[in-house]
Amino acid sequence: ARTGVVVVGAGPAGLAVANVLRDRGIGCVVLEEQTRAFIEARPRAGFIEEWAVRALDDRGLADTLLSTAPSQGRFEFRFENRRHPFSYEQWAGQRHFVYPQQFLVTDLVARYADRGGDIEFGVRDVVLHDIDSTTPSVTFTDAGGTARRLGCDFIAGCDGAQGVTRRHLDGRLLTHDYGIGWLALLAEAAPSADGVLFGIHPRGFAAHMARTATVTRLYLQCPPGDSADNWPHGRVWSELHQRLGVPDGPLVEGELIEKRVLDMHNYVIEPMSRGRLFLAGESAHLVAPIAAKGLNLALHDAFHLAEAIEAHYGGDDGPLERYSDTCLARVWQYQEFSQWLSDIFHSSTLDPPADPFRARLAQARLRRLLSSPAAAASFAEIYIGKAADF
Ligand code: RFL
Numbered sequence: 425a426r427t428g429v430v431v432v433g434a435g436p437a438g439l440a441v442a443n444v445l446r447d448r449g450i451g452c453v454v455l456e457e458q459t460r461a462f463i464e465a466r467p468r469a470g471f472i473e474e475w476a477v478r479a480l481d482d483r484g485l486a487d488t489l490l491s492t493a494p495s496q497g498r499f500e501f502r503f504e505n506r507r508h509p510f511s512y513e514q515w516a517g518q519r520h521f522v523y524p525q526q527f528l529v530t531d532l533v534a535r536y537a538d539r540g541g542d543i544e545f546g547v548r549d550v551v552l553h554d555i556d557s558t559t560p561s562v563t564f565t566d567a568g569g570t571a572r573r574l575g576c577d578f579i580a581g582c583d584g585a586q587g588v589t590r591r592h593l594d595g596r597l598l599t600h601d602y603g604i605g606w607l608a609l610l611a612e613a614a615p616s617a618d619g620v621l622f623g624i625h626p627r628g629f630a631a632h633m634a635r636t637a638t639v640t641r642l643y644l645q646c647p648p649g650d651s652a653d654n655w656p657h658g659r660v661w662s663e664l665h666q667r668l669g670v671p672d673g674p675l676v677e678g679e680l681i682e683k684r685v686l687d688m689h690n691y692v693i694e695p696m697s698r699g700r701l702f703l704a705g706e707s708a709h710l711v712a713p714i715a716a717k718g719l720n721l722a723l724h725d726a727f728h729l730a731e732a733i734e735a736h737y738g739g740d741d742g743p744l745e746r747y748s749d750t751c752l753a754r755v756w757q758y759q760e761f762s763q764w765l766s767d768i769f770h771s772s773t774l775d776p777p778a779d780p781f782r783a784r785l786a787q788a789r790l791r792r793l794l795s796s797p798a799a800a801a802s803f804a805e806i807y808i809g810k811a812a813d814f
Pocket of ligand 1: 432433434436437438455456458468469471525547585586588608704707716720721722
């Protein structure tokens with residue numbers, strides 16, 4: 425069998441690519457190793473930047489999101505037992521949409537499948553062939569156990585951080601390890617505030633962000649490699665109250681329905697393509713969730729890739745040739761911002777032992793951000809991703 429584009433992976437990147445290709449009349453097949461039910465229930469991100477929502481909407485992919493998702497334009501730093509509100513909407517004029525990633529995935533799968541889009545769930549043993557030729561192919565075992573081969577013009581590697589497609593790239597892998605862990609939690613609790621809370625505290629960083637009216641995501645800085653078993657309910661909530669609480673802003677407690685340790689690290693593969701294989705999303709770059717950028721970057725890549733492939737069929741290979749550079753420009757802005765924000769979040773921690781010099785630098789940075797209009801405007805535009813293609 426033959427198609428135009430084989431898309432490996434049905435996360436936000438792969439599904440966005442597939443929807444756009446299908447709408448533009450370009451044949452494609454999506455191969456996903458999990459079941460549809462699994463990907464529609466996998467909770468991860470939840471904050472989508474306004475430019476990305478507009479980009480989804482411009483391609484007809486944001487109807488449910490726009491009619492149901494609340495939006496936020498401010499957050500609070502909390503330190504020294506006080507609130508320090510920051511309105512990025514005031515400075516950048518844009519907001520986040522709060523829409524759990526699994527809702528977006530559900531919408532994108534439904535829209536693609538309802539229009540007759542070709543998608544195989546539960547595939548195994550995906551192997552890429554002849555990517556340096558103009559006639560690559562992909563072999564895999566389908567859910568029924570049958571070995572199959574799909575010839576194509578292009579392969580979109582959208583199989584995320586644990587995928588197989590990026591192993592075919594022969595460029596450079598650049599990595600960074602923060603040496604920090606975050607205990608990622610989901611609580612069955614209403615959000616305690618109508619914006620994100622960032623707690624900067626000597627006991628370690630903590631954060632709070634809404635997901636739905638009844639579920640809240642929370643994070644606690646912990647040693648890298650720590651075990652979630654070290655964090656029973658009582659300890660989690662005690663630390664959250666200490667690191668995030670303020671006298672006039674109690675936290676709403678609830679049952680913890682997800683609890684796992686994320687080691688904060690980043691990687692970027694340069695370039696993001698080889699021959700007829702083009703990576704999009706976390707297969708090409710991981711950015712630790714410090715600044716909530718990963719899903720947004722995945723969508724950015726996806727739209728550029730789908731439209732570059734469309735341009736190829738229209739006789740223009742320029743966008744495909746520029747694809748990697750175009751995407752990496754924003755990737756590196758977001759990586760740099762995450763590093764910058766990490767210093768603010770994590771430098772005040774006294775345990776593990778503090779570096780008092782770095783802590784003073786972080787405090788100076790924070791004071792400047794909260795006092796200087798120029799600093800606030802600069803922060804806001806990259807925080808919401810309004811301008812990041814430098
Ligand atoms: P995904 O979503 O991982 O999708 C990849 C898909 O490929 C499938 N797959 C394969 N299919 C076939 N064959 C194989 N060999 C395959 N290997 C894998 C997988 O099953 C999957 O369906 O990658 P994509 O599309 O690039 O999307 C990236 C985003 O998922 C990711 O960046 C975000 O979730 C990151 N992230 C956040 N991003 C934000 O923008 N804002 C946030 O607030 C935010 N919070 C988070 C996050 C990620 C988290 N975790 C779990 C890492 C919070 C957490 C806890």
